[in-house]
Amino acid sequence: MMLLHAQGVNVVYEPSRGTRIWSVRDVDLTLQQGEFVGLVGESGCGKSTLGFALTRMLRAPARLENGAIHFNGVDVASLSGEALRRQRRKGFAIVLQSAMNALNPVRTIQNHFGDILRAHAGPGDHYSEGAVRRRGAELLGKVRLDPNVLAKFPHELSGGMRQRVSIALVLALEPKMIVFDEPTTALDVIVQKAVMQTIQELQRDQGFTAILISHDLGVVLESTDRVMVMYAGRIVEDQPSKALVRGLHHPYTEALLGCYADPRAEEIHLEGIPGSPPDLSKPLAGCAYAPRCPLAEEICWKLVPPLAPLGSGAAACHVRAPSAKVPGATAAAAKAGAGTVATK
């Protein structure tokens, strides 16, 4: 069952008169109920902005320029006031990047649960302190925390525990979709692995739809069903996670994969990605990745590539995934020998 359908989403930041930064460009996206999707890219590629747009968290100077977002049959792009609040109650929620610092330092964890449960209580619902304690303990159990955490203040908890508390807070309202914005970035590897495992288990058991936003392709591939790679505001590749390390890809995805190596290997060779992402305040004529791309052909500088089938998914690349709709792309692909390039 389809849960989220977004079409032609554009987000513009307008920090001052005359400056317009196109952070998300013409994104189409469909999520099925219960899917676990990763959104990957470098800082500034628009992945968090897209997550904010989908959950209606954008604040000035950012705004949704145009595009339609349908969530569970409701057009959420035009919602406001109480109707939007209702969607936040049982509809969608977001775990923020700075979740570790998002807790109020002078209130106990139980107070946090009380706030969220009472603020979103339906008519006739009443949460006594005892009820908050019972529900809080139950939710903490889901993220593998002891109920005695309820009486603690945020500073008494470690980073990993605070992150678990913020996940438990989001679970309190039983949302249908949760966006996790870099939930483990500030944590060390062992804690990161444990938190990601909990997120995966919760997603499987509770069946919510999840979007994991991260710059770390390794983390995303380990936990998600499907991965979308973003570059300069666009989705440039969309593949099942299991298929991503095999076969041909968008050259940008390949470059991201080149940033990883096994520290146990005999020889280590890290590629990195030369150059830097384009200036998003300027219009882009062709493929945004062309200036950094080793495969770029003439057509790449002229025409924006659409998402076209590649392997078990799709990619936006004239050379690797020539689109039938773009005249000349097939020729460029043939010239670059895309079909014959061996998998690295």
Next chain:
Amino acid sequence: MRQPNGQSAPGKAASVPPLVVSDVSKIYTVRGRGRGKFIAADHVSFTIPPGAALGLVGASGSGKSTLAKMITGSERPTSGSIKFGDLAVERLGAGGLRSYHRRVQMVFQDPYAALNPLHTVAYHVARPLQNFLGMSASRASERVHELLEIVGLTPPAQFAGKLPHQLSGGQRQRVVIARALACDPELVVADEPVSMLDVSLRSGVLKLLAELRANRGLSLLYITHDLLGARIITDEILVLHKGKVVERGATKHVLQHPKDEYTVQLLDAIATPFAANGAATTH
């Protein structure tokens, strides 16, 4: 990657003294609720020979940063000694520390917090030049441009006047590195210098640190939980767990043949695209 234009004479390593950490412990007394003692470092000993790069690896709370603080003189060990050449670091007073900081510099973890948002790139890099080397403003400004070039922020004129918020995380970390190099230190302590950066930017900063070490002959203490980074730039590593050294040896050897359970755990926790889904793709 741009080649740093070796400002200091190669072969400087000969003049860099070794750092010898002997039997250092640090015990914090915890007051209030849950009072007691917290052992952050438990009889730790190691040596960084001149021009070598040592990795200090462990999860959060393992005592890595406490050791860094003791080595840079901002904390004093409860027992044990830290010697930089003939200098007893743990006994330095305010004046001694000042001249010590000319020789030992630190690269901090969070490039978003290590720079003052109200000051330009040039200001940050010029401060140590004026403070430690007594350079005039105009001489310092020339040197700032040279340093920016060394860390790959080119053209320097374009970066010097920028404020931190106008730079990306990787660029900010390069400013922090330029500042650490400004007074021509003999030892650089880098505390998780890439953990706040995108994976795609990490290799650039790591390569820069490796090159600077090779070209300038400085010693490097690299503190991290990222074993891949440690593998790339260090010769030797020490694995810390709860303040104790649980394993040590040549980096490649330790990673390929880990003996301690904790080292294995750290290795297994790394998320790589290739380990996931059991695909045996190698690059």
